[in-house]
Amino acid sequence: MATRHRKRTRGITPAPLLLALAFLCFGAWVLLRSRPSDVQAPGWVEQQFLTENPWSRPGDKLKEVRGVVIHYVGNPGTSAQANRNYFESLSTGEEDTYASAHFVVGLEGEVIQCIPLTEIAYASNSRNDDTVAVEVCHPDETGQFSDVTYGQVVELTAWLCETYHLKPNEDVIRHYDVTGKICPKYYVDHEDAWTQFLSDVEARLIEGFEKED
Numbered sequence: 001m002a003t004r005h006r007k008r009t010r011g012i013t014p015a016p017l018l019l020a021l022a023f024l025c026f027g028a029w030v031l032l033r034s035r036p037s038d039v040q041a042p043g044w045v046e047q048q049f050l051t052e053n054p055w056s057r058p059g060d061k062l063k064e065v066r067g068v069v070i071h072y073v074g075n076p077g078t079s080a081q082a083n084r085n086y087f088e089s090l091s092t093g094e095e096d097t098y099a100s101a102h103f104v105v106g107l108e109g110e111v112i113q114c115i116p117l118t119e120i121a122y123a124s125n126s127r128n129d130d131t132v133a134v135e136v137c138h139p140d141e142t143g144q145f146s147d148v149t150y151g152q153v154v155e156l157t158a159w160l161c162e163t164y165h166l167k168p169n170e171d172v173i174r175h176y177d178v179t180g181k182i183c184p185k186y187y188v189d190h191e192d193a194w195t196q197f198l199s200d201v202e203a204r205l206i207e208g209f210e211k212e213d
């Protein structure tokens, strides 16, 4: 009787294929993780987008989000609506001023979004093209945020960190950290208050966010 030799079918070694696949997946992940598109703002954000114009909403694409920049409006007692309207008023060009922000957080904790997260705002100079700008209203000249405003800035910043996979300690910065401008004033004058803000954002981030439908 002849012994039957079963031929072993040797599959091609999958290692290079797997490696290529892993590489592709990693590439896609890197590309997608900081993509500003398809982001749905939380329910407490009121969207009042500015008219597209060269002075406050140039319509340039925000290609990736690598940070959040915090500002103060520098005009005590003004509301989020007033500041949003100010940005809109710049569109005539009469003021000869370029300025805007993605979000304005008001004295009562209201949040108005002026610019879609797919576009740049004119707020943070050299970091306009890779950051989200948050302007914050304040009751007086010190620039300190009221408790309710502060809480909402923490909430918004933590949500942005969650959405764009940012680290509060590294990626959340002040306008001051970009240009040396004393903005947001109170949190430049009081380094400890800024450190506290970052740890409050971190703590909120750790709590996590419910997925909104």
Ligand SMILES: [Zn+2]
Residues within 6 Å of the ligand: 070, 071, 072, 123, 175, 181, 183, 184
């Ligand atoms: Zn600023």
